[in-house]
Amino acid sequence: MAVGKMVFALILGSIGTLVLGFLAKWVDRKVTARVQWRVGPPWYQPAVDCIKLMGKETVMPAVAQGTGFLITPLVGMAGACVAVTMLWVMNLELGVGFVGDAIVVMYMFAIPALTTILGAAASGNPHASLGASREMKLLLSYELPLTIALLVAIIHTGGSFRIGQIVGAQQEGSMVFMSISGVLAFLVALLCVQAKLGLIPFDMAEAECEIMAGVYTEYSGPPLAVIFMTRFMLLAALPIFLITIFLGGVQLTGWPVLASLIKFVIILVLITLIRNTNPRLRIDQSLRFFWYMLTPVALLALGLALIGRQYGVGWL
Template sequence: MNLIFSFLIFPGFLFTAVIGCLASWIDRKVTARVQWRVGPPILQPFYDLVKLSGKETIVPRGGAKLTFLTTPIVALSAITLVSTLTWRVLLSPQTTFIGDLIVVIYLLTIPSIALIISGAASGNPLASLGASREMKLILGYELPFILAIFVPVIKAGGIIRLGDLLAWQRVNHIFLGSLSGFIAFIVAILCMQAKLGLVPFDAPEAE
């Protein structure tokens, strides 16, 4: 029961969804201010989430219905599991397990793979084009992302447990304080932006 609560409520799906909506509002608000606009109210992302949740699910004619409908669920489950593991590390580092960093890296690749499979299963040539672009994007950012993640692992002597990595930084120094750690941080931020499909890495959904 505790595991189900952690996955669905806190620090899992519901908590992460709220944090994500607030982060989306901050992003849109800052963008609006830069463009000399007022921007949306703080509850606008929540309104959008409710509106999108109520929309009709349309399966393209000629597409693989089961694959098309299940891949988004698989992607959402993977991201929810990543957020649950990450928040648990921050809130209670001693509850982590050996190799959880490897698990997180693998789980972070699932949404991109699910997007490719879903696009191919739709039977739409434009969606297939977007899927092929996503494949090329994965080849471009996945290796630099893994290398950036393993910089702190190497500096900490091969630790692959997230809780132990945090403990190592408390005893020694933060990885961001070194040149290699700072470069790895910048690379990881750019790769995460590509994983999220944000500008300028939005080629899969571009016209």
């Protein structure tokens, strides 16, 4: 792709995802409010929150490493922007991607978590350090089953790391979800996404009532606004990622728009419901959950997918 087009895609993709993220956050808050028998905020509330934070002063702890503390949220947002741009472009123009772009997207989605950890460490706050340690362990715990789940989809769609091919194969044939291993892998990936978003039951890195805001304790003003925006973008992008890998991709033309939108909202509401109906796990519990429970499930799915490929049984 030409450079100009790429920059254009980045700007459009990021802003589009951000807007979608504001709306997704609103859906999340609205559903949460309904679950808790409240009315909930108006649709523009998440955006207004961010704008307000932009005008506030920045409080910096005396022991913090200033540059690292302030720059990490920006790098995290940049990582998220590149990830969502790639996701959009590869969904909408199936031929554009390159070999292994799925791995790049996975890595890019890990960058916000990484910068959160580094920023927390730079803030020098003990609660933040505790949160950073938990966030890192959480990243470790879900990365393993998520990788395996992704591989299941790759095996179903012809064994390529290229998102364009993963989506294309699903649109020509059937969705990855339409098989036993696909369902298992999707469920595993859904829980991993829950953890990636840092939502209950996997919010131990911020755990407000326990370690204040954990990794975000010392953040305020514009840096906090940037962190919020990054998280909103992820809230929109990760369900899209799931749709891309397991549910046949996102399409923005004709009737499939509606199908894509319905899938998106269903995943979003599922995530919100999980977060509203579960208590928080401890970090050791979630490590055990992901490594000792979900990983075997994911491996089972991988085995089924490999057997299915070997003997040409599509529904496995």
